[in-house]
Amino acid sequence: MIFAPIVFVSQSVAIDHEFVYHASQMLDKVNVAGSFNGWNKDADPMSRSADGMTWTKHFKLSPGAYTYKFILNGDQWITDPSGKSVDDGNGNTNSQFIILPAGYEKPAMKSDGIITEKALQHLVEVPYFNWDRGILTLSIQARPNDVASIKVQVAGKGEFKAEDAGGDDLYERYTAKIPWNRKQDLRYKFILNDGAGPRYFGPKGLTTSPSGNEFAVTAASYKPFEVPAWVEHSVIYHIFPDRFANGDKSNDPAGVLPWDAQKLTYSSYLGGDVAGVEQKRDYLRSLGVSAVFFNPIFKSPVYHRYETTDYHEVDPYFGTNAEFEKLTHDLKGDGMRVILDGVFNHTATNFFPFADVVKNGASSPYTGWYTFNSFPVKIAPNPNYVAWFNYPSLPKVNYSSPDATKYMLDVPGFWAKHADIGGWRLDAANEVTMEFWRDFRKAVKSIDKETWIVGEVWGDGTPWLKGDQWDSVMNYQFRDAVLKFVAPSGPAKPSMFLSRLMTVYNSYAPQVSRNMMNLIGSHDTARVMTLCEGDASLAKLAAVIQFTWVGAPSVYYGDELGMTGGPDPDNRRGMTWETATPTNTMLSLYRRLIQLRNSSPVLQSGDPIPMLADDAKQVAAYARVLEGNADLVAVNRSAQTQDIDLNLSTVAGLPKSIATVEFSDALSGTAYTAHKSILHLRLMPRSAVVLMPRLGNLLHSSHHRQTGSGLAMAMSTHHAQKEPK
Numbered sequence: 001m002i003f004a005p006i007v008f009v010s011q012s013v014a015i016d017h018e019f020v021y022h023a024s025q026m027l028d029k030v031n032v033a034g035s036f037n038g039w040n041k042d043a044d045p046m047s048r049s050a051d052g053m054t055w056t057k058h059f060k061l062s063p064g065a066y067t068y069k070f071i072l073n074g075d076q077w078i079t080d081p082s083g084k085s086v087d088d089g090n091g092n093t094n095s096q097f098i099i100l101p102a103g104y105e106k107p108a109m110k111s112d113g114i115i116t117e118k119a120l121q122h123l124v125e126v127p128y129f130n131w132d133r134g135i136l137t138l139s140i141q142a143r144p145n146d147v148a149s150i151k152v153q154v155a156g157k158g159e160f161k162a163e164d165a166g167g168d169d170l171y172e173r174y175t176a177k178i179p180w181n182r183k184q185d186l187r188y189k190f191i192l193n194d195g196a197g198p199r200y201f202g203p204k205g206l207t208t209s210p211s212g213n214e215f216a217v218t219a220a221s222y223k224p225f226e227v228p229a230w231v232e233h234s235v236i237y238h239i240f241p242d243r244f245a246n247g248d249k250s251n252d253p254a255g256v257l258p259w260d261a262q263k264l265t266y267s268s269y270l271g272g273d274v275a276g277v278e279q280k281r282d283y284l285r286s287l288g289v290s291a292v293f294f295n296p297i298f299k300s301p302v303y304h305r306y307e308t309t310d311y312h313e314v315d316p317y318f319g320t321n322a323e324f325e326k327l328t329h330d331l332k333g334d335g336m337r338v339i340l341d342g343v344f345n346h347t348a349t350n351f352f353p354f355a356d357v358v359k360n361g362a363s364s365p366y367t368g369w370y371t372f373n374s375f376p377v378k379i380a381p382n383p384n385y386v387a388w389f390n391y392p393s394l395p396k397v398n399y400s401s402p403d404a405t406k407y408m409l410d411v412p413g414f415w416a417k418h419a420d421i422g423g424w425r426l427d428a429a430n431e432v433t434m435e436f437w438r439d440f441r442k443a444v445k446s447i448d449k450e451t452w453i454v455g456e457v458w459g460d461g462t463p464w465l466k467g468d469q470w471d472s473v474m475n476y477q478f479r480d481a482v483l484k485f486v487a488p489s490g491p492a493k494p495s496m497f498l499s500r501l502m503t504v505y506n507s508y509a510p511q512v513s514r515n516m517m518n519l520i521g522s523h524d525t526a527r528v529m530t531l532c533e534g535d536a537s538l539a540k541l542a543a544v545i546q547f548t549w550v551g552a553p554s555v556y557y558g559d560e561l562g563m564t565g566g567p568d569p570d571n572r573r574g575m576t577w578e579t580a581t582p583t584n585t586m587l588s589l590y591r592r593l594i595q596l597r598n599s600s601p602v603l604q605s606g607d608p609i610p611m612l613a614d615d616a617k618q619v620a621a622y623a624r625v626l627e628g629n630a631d632l633v634a635v636n637r638s639a640q641t642q643d644i645d646l647n648l649s650t651v652a653g654l655p656k657s658i659a660t661v662e663f664s665d666a667l668s669g670t671a672y673t674a675h676k677s678i679l680h681l682r683l684m685p686r687s688a689v690v691l692m693p694r695l696g697n698l699l700h701s702s703h704h705r706q707t708g709s710g711l712a713m714a715m716s717t718h719h720a721q722k723e724p725k
Contacts (some may be wrong), residue, residue, distance in 0.1 A: 014060040015099060016207040020045065021055045021080070027100070030055040034068025034094070035459070038431055041071045042382065042390040057137070063101045063170060067094040075572045084283045087489070097100065098169060108146040108620065113196035117206045119143035119171060120211040122190065124215055126466045130509040132335045137510070139165065140190050144172040148194045152176040155214070156189040163661040166503035173506060182224075186217040225467035228423075228450045230290075231515035233604045235547075235553040236339070237289040237595050240523050241296075241318050242269055243305045244557050245276025253317050268450035269303045273318030273326050281439045283580065285334050292331060293339040293425055293554065295523055297324065301346060303522075307348035307428065308391055311411045316544050321418060328420040335421025339452065344408050344436070345428040346387070346394040352394050353404070368401040388428065399424075408436070409443045416447045423452030426470070427518075437469040454517050465512050467636045475516040475551055477504045482520055485620070486541045487531045489521050491637055495613040495622035499725035501622075505550055505608055514605060518551035523572060525555070527565040536562060537686035539634055540589055544688040545666075547593040548624065548633045550608050586629050589667075596666050596690065601630045609653045611725035617642045619683065632663065633689040663691040 019032045030046045033039045036059060037090035042358030055070075057495040067086065069077045079085050080095035088357065103116040121141040122128050123395060130137045138152050140162065144320050150162040157704060162174035180186070182343050190201040190208075205385040246252070246259060259270055277292075284292065296305035299313045314324045328338045340721050347354060353366035354377075361375040371386040378384050388394040408548050415421050424444065429437070437455075454472040455464055461473035481500035484492040493498075504514045520542045521528045531539035546553045561579045565571035597603050606624030611632065613620050624631045637644050648659040659677040664670070667690055672679060681689065 031071040031617040108153035111195035165506035227471040246271040247275030264569040339423035368405040393565040429455035493615040521556040562586040
């Protein structure tokens, strides 16, 4: 077994890390790219050693886990033959190494009297300090398996136990919940015990004295992190504009391919447009979605429109500004908000400022909008300007330019005046300066504080989710956890699956987790049916989890029909409208899940509670709890029928009355009754149940009384099933 290289370093001090690649043949050049340099394949060339076969590169890196690859001769990406390999959640493999903080040299052990002080952290900011729905959440970071018990002592309120809220290989988070009406000032400290008596953690660090070391918060000055209230109650439908529906062939570009073309290239147009979306509004209404996210619609030289030519004009192949404005009004009338894709990290080369520099060189007034290394500008491989991933067609905007910043900050205001816009999804958002996003939030929220801001980040989004930048992120971490559990390339054990879900949930403030953009497929990933190797029962399990977990479900167009497709561009085929029929069991399930989500306050806003992780049986179960009400979800990943017992009296956080409640499975209509707090379930192979209290039990909405006859068929296809035809 090969382990990830481990380096020990102080939490706040970066260390020199050397990458080494031993070539098996003579190479012209070798580069290293990874999570530490934005995966820029040209940014960091390695140095050839005297033997001609060994290549090295040094970086200063802080503690954390990093993924990387070597690039041979500029285009051959490979993993490190001597490193640890990890799955990136999208069918690819990367190499990984970990830098550990100082103090981690010896194994941690609870109750040994030793606490790794440098691992401890608490900040009076989100997510360590957060207020939501009348509850103050106080969290502290510690080394995993290092502290026997942690409490929070709040002046005038007493002591509160901090529960383990999950973590990773480096840090664990412990969280306490305290009622607070935001009227009294707060003074508090953490009490840690590891077998050598209590120690106290506050602004002065870890001490043995209980006095003079408290965090203080003035109630009048505290402003909670508020996100748009509508998002957690919503189901999002994700449309790739050129591939959803072609309603007006008169605006098709030359050379448009047939709608059912299977072999697509990176330049193929199929002709999807505004008219097509208008004509399919009845389909969107029938699904019950409440928001529509469009990939870029602005004028562009390419079909995917991630190269923006004009931020103020809809692409003519998609429609006109007036047509799009009408569409947003019509969708709003149907109860659907519109979310636009904002590409602010880079532009097209024919965007007017860049085009002016190409024409006028150093004398152009727009040279500061980008970062040029020399003149004249050369739009060619290895361009002489900074470009996204060094692609010549994607020059990167320089936000140290006040003029460029002002122009981009005015874009949301323009569209707020010319259309009904409910939100902005931000492309390559982690590569734009945080200063710009802080100004962006001010600009957007000054127009309408309910406008949603969601950033594209494939990993941890906490740096941008402290209340001053975004409201949410595309939850690729959720997708990774789900697919590693259900897809054949896994499957992860149920215990690992629930641990991953809870770790991601606890990484953010609760209101942030409730408005996460939860996806299992997108325009950048292989389709879920393909990742499930054509097994519809597995894809259905993923959908059930998506609609019953915390966050706003986002459905990539066609996933509800069981469409297949490998990595880009194969995942962007034309919508298979011929499969949108009553006999399509995948579509029936999605419609039912959307109906359940729309009608259940618990599934929209409830807190998650893990209930069961039976690794031997491949069964996971969890609850969603809200104001004394609870819905239960159990998922059988195995290919066998499984019998399980849920002990409702032992699950912390469940309402006590739940033990005597009668339940109905919202997917099949089957009734279940607990006996002496034990709820016995028989789960069919690769199936799930969504158990809701029947009428007259808990204070729950009437949607719990369901027969679900059609859905029993939808979920019962537990054997391999290909895309419906």
